[in-house]
Amino acid sequence: MSTAITLNGRRVLITxxxxxVGRGLAHAFGAAGADVLVNDLRTERAQEVVDEIREAGGTALAVPFDVTDYESVTSAVGQAGSIDILVNNAGNAGTEGFGTRNRFADTEPADWEAFLRVNLYGVLHCTRAVLPAMVSGGWGRILTIVSDAGRTGDPGGAVYGAAKAGAAGLTRSLALENGRFGITANNISLGTMRTPMTEPLWADGGSSPQAKAILSSYAIRRPGSPDDLTHLALVLASDHGSWITGQTICVNGGYSMTL
Ligand SMILES: NC(=O)c1ccc[n+]([C@@H]2O[C@H](COP(=O)([O-])OP(=O)(O)OC[C@H]3O[C@@H](n4cnc5c(N)ncnc54)[C@H](O)[C@@H]3O)[C@@H](O)[C@H]2O)c1
Structure with a gap:
């Protein structure tokens, strides 16, 4: 019996x-043999990742579009052909940057748009675009990258958390509606990761009060890295994950533990 995870012949779209995080996932899926569609708002970034995957011997194509624009999403998915695995990863922790904390009472409706459009509408758009072909093909995997901000609450990040909780809720309904078509849907909920999104937190070696407060709340006192979730994502996306659905699996250094 082989325990290696191979995704040969599977086509994955990673927003x-x-x-x-998405770049790490793209490399892992490429190394596992999947045909990787690298999406990003920024064309040059997507193309860089495609070049890296190809150099490593994998197969990849850049599919730049904005997940908040449903017409662009459906047009890109239509051109790409059927997609077996969707990873809803594109996210936005706020236009003013990750460290910005705003109490909900101090926000206005105009402030909410940026969070909801990417973190919730983006997931709705991409999932709606790929699902019919998964249903007719009788196989599919939907992974959505959410945040502990949406599970435990996030003082100062309420709307981001609400958007992530909404996306996580969608996953559970998708699991129930589509299990009979061979489709699973799961969330991976992240604690604070070291990525460009959070880089301001770590720029001074993580010595700021905010960075220290975050790390002291984790059993494993370091920020996460994209490598911390790639193997989990591969399992969920493979045939080995065929009886795991509707779940939210935390990759968070032990930040919160629930039964
Ligand atoms: N970094 C963390 O600490 C952390 C914690 C919990 C959850 N998450 C979630 O993990 C995911 C990845 O986060 P990251 O830290 O890698 O973020 P990042 O900001 O480093 O990278 C996000 C990428 O998404 C792209 N993007 C943004 N808006 C887009 C859009 N409208 N359409 C297409 N692409 C778009 C950006 O150009 C960027 O390349 C996000 O959903 C984020 O909310 C991150």
């Missing part, structure tokens, strides 16, 4: 995979 926001021009850097950070």
């Amino acid at each position: 926001g995979s021009g850097q950070g």
Whole structure:
């Protein structure tokens, strides 16, 4: 019996995979033999990742589009052909940067748009675009990268957390509606990772009060790295994950533990 995870012949679309967590996932899926569609808002970032995957012997194509624009999403998915695995990864922790904390009472509706459009609408758009072909093909995997901000609450990040909780809720309904078509849907909920999104936190070696407070709340006192979730994502996306659905699996250094 082989325990290696291979995704040969599977086509995966990973949103926001021009850097950070998505880039790590794109490399892992490429190494596992999947045909990787590297999406990002920024064309040059997507193309860089494609070049890296190809140099490593994998197969990849850049599919730049904005996940918040449903027409662009459907047009890109239509051109790409059927997609077996969708990783909803594109996210936005706020236009003012990750460290910015705003109490909900101090926000206005105009401030909410940026969070909801990417973190919730982006997931709705991409999932809606790929799902019909998964249903008719009788196989599919949907992974959505969410945040502990949406599970445990996040003082100062309420709207981001609400958007992530909404996306996580969608996953559970997708699992129930589509299990009979051979489709699974799961969330991976992350604690604070070291990626370009959070880089300001670590720029001074993580010595700021905010960085120290975050790390002291983790059993494993370091920020996560994209490598911390890649193997989990591969399992969930493979045939080995065929009886795991509707779940939210935390990759968070032991930040919170629930039964
Ligand atoms: N970094 C963390 O600490 C952390 C914690 C919890 C959850 N997450 C989630 O993990 C995911 C990846 O985060 P990251 O840290 O790698 O972020 P990042 O900001 O480093 O990278 C995100 C990528 O998504 C792209 N993107 C943004 N908006 C897009 C859009 N509208 N359409 C297409 N692409 C778009 C960006 O150009 C960027 O390349 C996000 O969903 C984020 O919310 C991150």
